Amino acid sequence: MILFFVRRLFTLMLTLLAASLVVFIVLELLPGDPAAVILGINAEDDTLAALRAEMGLDRPVHERYLAWVGDLLRGRLGRSYTYDVPVGELIAERLPVSLPLAVMAMGLATLFGIPVGAWAAARRGTVGDTLVMATSQLGVAVPNFWFAILLILLFSVRLGWLPAGGFAGYDEGLLAGLASLLMPAFALALPQAAILARLTRSAVLEALREDYVRTARAKGLERRRALIRHALPNALIPVVTVMGLQFSFLLAGTIIIENVFYLPGIGRLIFQAIAQRDLTTLRDLVVLLAATVVIVNFIVDLLYLWLDPRLRRGRG
């Protein structure tokens, strides 16, 4: 069991190292000189050179990489070209938007997806099941940004219940702030909930075919109780795997959704960094996002241990 941890931690480190290397190399390949981007086209040659030296761009590639990784490990992020503030500050500013958004979306997807999927599996073949499956089939097919547009059309343009975009901030209370994240969270959650519902349903149906469910029924459990107590715990194992992967989709989804709703979050920051060729910001953000995904998958592995005793090796 400890071995399992150590192995996973080891691969986690390796993945992060590889991620940082790839990001660094890829952004090195990017055409254009960051110093020239900052100073504009009309900059003098010697000012350019001075800035390049100040930014460390004249040093060899491997030195710059090591310096960057060293800074990252000490928690020191770079300085944004465009905003001329430390990237850390930019992130701290935007986290209160993106974090609750991601958590709300994942929570909504889980709270809807898993129970609905299990419910449909229990009523396989009934009208309710067919309805759920049809709805989820549609949910998987709807692009989240289009769903977001439809939500805005309905709740903001037609009904005027919710703001069409922007972030109110938490000055007027937590709820007011979260209210402006409600529609974006729904838009993000819809496809994920649909995927989770379908997956849960098929995982439960698969588990229902297992011999141990028949054993449970032979003990005197009714269908529904056997499903909840025996099939569902086993079905959750594949579902949790997919939830780990979905988190990464969710993060990517925030880039689009934050743009649809003009939310000042991390996703929008990335988009702007790309548009403005703000290398330092982009580099740090991408590595941080990769780290988040890797860490979430590590947590998923821990969940496995909790769900599946076969992974806890040895007797007692």
Add this chain to the structure above:
Amino acid sequence: MSSADGPFLVELDGVVRDYRLPRRWLFSPPPVLRALDGVSLAIRPGESVGIVGESGSGKSTLARIVAGLDRPEAGRVRRGGCVQMVFQDPYGSLDPRMRVERIVGEALFGDPDGRARKRERCIDALEAVGLSADDMRKYPHAFSGGQRQRIAIARALVARPDLVIADEPVSALDVSVQAQVLNLMVDLRGRFGMAYMLISHDLAVIAHLCERVAVIHGGRIVEEGATAAVLASPRHQHTRALLDAVLPPDPQAAREKLDRARRS
């Protein structure tokens, strides 16, 4: 394709095979499962040798090593002739996506014969196991379990083997069909003169086909000898346990056996 130099078709000398299991601690050496622990065995041309043992005794590993599908960690293996195999599961051993002609013909991969000649040989092999040329165009799903096992035997036969290794060839079949396949195997040996290495957990099946038997337990051959002698007066405790475990279809005798086992 006759047997090579020396009186033996296959000769195993002190064969050891380990399987490494996942390690339990990061830097501890991985635990090793010794599947075969110094096995020596020789099979003469035309001879039928039975290997009897329970699951995990190493009998299937032994089969793979004799067939050349696996290498030993230590010890020597000498093979002097064409070796073919018949497997336990008549469903998993035939590719469901291939027609019988390709399945049987696969054993002729690398054979210098021309296409037409190979086809003839496949038909001959199928007819030898009681199927017909018409079956060449069918897929495995069109056959019953017993017929599939005949196809598998035809596949082994078509390469004109000197030795056929049969790994539990009848244990997945219905009782009434087992006898058909066993009879076929006896019949084919009479016609083609190949040697058999028959692997089974069932002493009765081995007794029917093999003049010599080796009892394998925990990766070692614990007893070996003429089948009749071993059955009549088993020396090793494990052989006795295997014999005691067989329940005859006679209520009186079977009950006595069960009672004896309960008391001990």
Add this chain to the structure above:
Amino acid sequence: MRGVLDRASGGAWHGGLALGSMLTFILVAAALLSFVWTPFPHAAMDIRNKLAPPDMTHWLGTDQFGRDVLSMMLVGARNSILVAVVAVVIGAGIGIPLGSTAAWRGGWVDELIMRMSDFAFAFPALLSAVMITAIFGPGAVNSIIAIGIFNIPVFARLTRGSSLPVLQRDMILAARLAGKGGARISIEHVLPNISAVLIVQATIQFALAILAEAGLSYLGLGTRPPEASWGRMLNEAQTLMVLAPHLAIFPGLAIVLSVLGLNLLGDGLRDMLDPALRHQGRM
């Protein structure tokens, strides 16, 4: 009672398969049609007629430049299919051999290929696509590559995972006994036996690629003007949402119906090709 049984044993999916095939057919037909005929040239502007709601001349209305929405959508279908086909071909073409090799060789080769695909999964796919298009510039070709690269680990993992049980079967031992090597066994025995899974996954990845292309174009990183793209149409429609909601509705519907069609087709194919899945559930 027969009807109830049918539905319980997957009968409903045959309806799904029919609907899926129909929607997919319409998508392909629309794309092909756009090569020979569109109601108007798709890039032709007609400023006097801008933001017209659907009527008899412009069946689906016009946009802010007076371009015909239906014509743009037909051309957009062509674009979606192109991006998706090439991306899936890239993903399957590289991923399937990698997955086969990993399954067959095992050991460190397997470990390496799987860790590489783990790594690719660790980057949110769309984020990486955004990065690639950011570096190499927006455009259809770059978004194809970006989406294709992230199909590779999907196919690699699926191929490896479904190959392993096939490789456990005795028929593989028989093939090895005949002297066949790993590559030949993979092609002759393993791939035919997992083709159903791969075909189904291909239709699903096809649908996902359409979604990804739409997302990239929506962000302005995919297909460039004057080529029409459903995603970019939605982007342009968003600012005009209040004035002309029809601009936001139709391209979105096109995406939904295409993706829905492909997913239904995939599910239907799976049920048809895999008899084991036809009767689910023992209870």
Add this chain to the structure above:
Amino acid sequence: MALLDIAGLTVSIDGAAVLGPLSFSMEPGTSLGLVGESGCGKSMTALSIMGLLPERARLAGSIRFDGTELAGLDDRAHARLRGRRMAMIFQEPMTALNPVRTIGDQIAEGLLLHGLGGGDVSGRVADIMARVGLPPARFPQALYPHQLSGGQRQRVMIAIALAMQPALLIADEPTTALDVTVQLDILGLIRDIARENAMALLLITHDLGVVAAMCERTMVMYAGRSVESGPTRAVLGSPAHPYTRGLLDALPTGDRIGRPLRVIPGSVPRAGDRVDACAFAPRCAIVGPVCRERTPGFTDLASGQTVACHFADGAGGTGGVGRTGGMNGRTG
């Protein structure tokens, strides 16, 4: 009164008949072996009694258990009898236990469900485990199934069945997946437990040796019907049906080394291929024209056997003096 009384039971899946019509009955505390090859309906019979048939299966006829008609009973009512009054042991000990729950938990589940644990469920579970040969000192209740061997898991399955002291214990090929040297231990345990608790034992197997050791009465099934039944001694000692005789003759025994075994030609018919005739006719050595025209009725022999064969009267040389019974001849 009989504990179990099955009359005219048929099961069909998607319109294809897979079992029956089948009739038999069992008295409390007796043992009956169901013997036959794959697809002959043995397991379907067990699942019909337990109410665990696949959803698509349709059942007709009557199953009276303990005075209750089980055919047509809803799942809730059936579930109250399952475990409590009837229990079942399955073939595959590796998959029949839930991998993510402890064995103690799985044994206790039935007790809790039926309110039988009393105050000390854990103590009761420990007692039961000790009884099936899993002493608490070496086998804590917190173990998971994957930490046990196949034989030990089958003991857990027996413990689950034993926990509620049912009146009927069904064992479906309980040792087929186990090594032969473990087989006798498990069979002996099942026999002793059934005896001590006065349970009726319905044992399903393809192994004639197993019924010989375990069951007072035997019923041989072929293609979904009973072809021969009666006291085990009579059925195995002087088989009256050509199929039973064929099964016994086909067994390889040490005393016939090298000589061809007598075989039953052909193979077991697939479910749904059945016609109104003797299903065994295509493989039968003594087949006559009548066998392909009519399904044989049951003939009761003096030895206590009941045979479904048109030539049951002396044709097989079994020595039994026959009298003709009705179509619904019972055994029991």
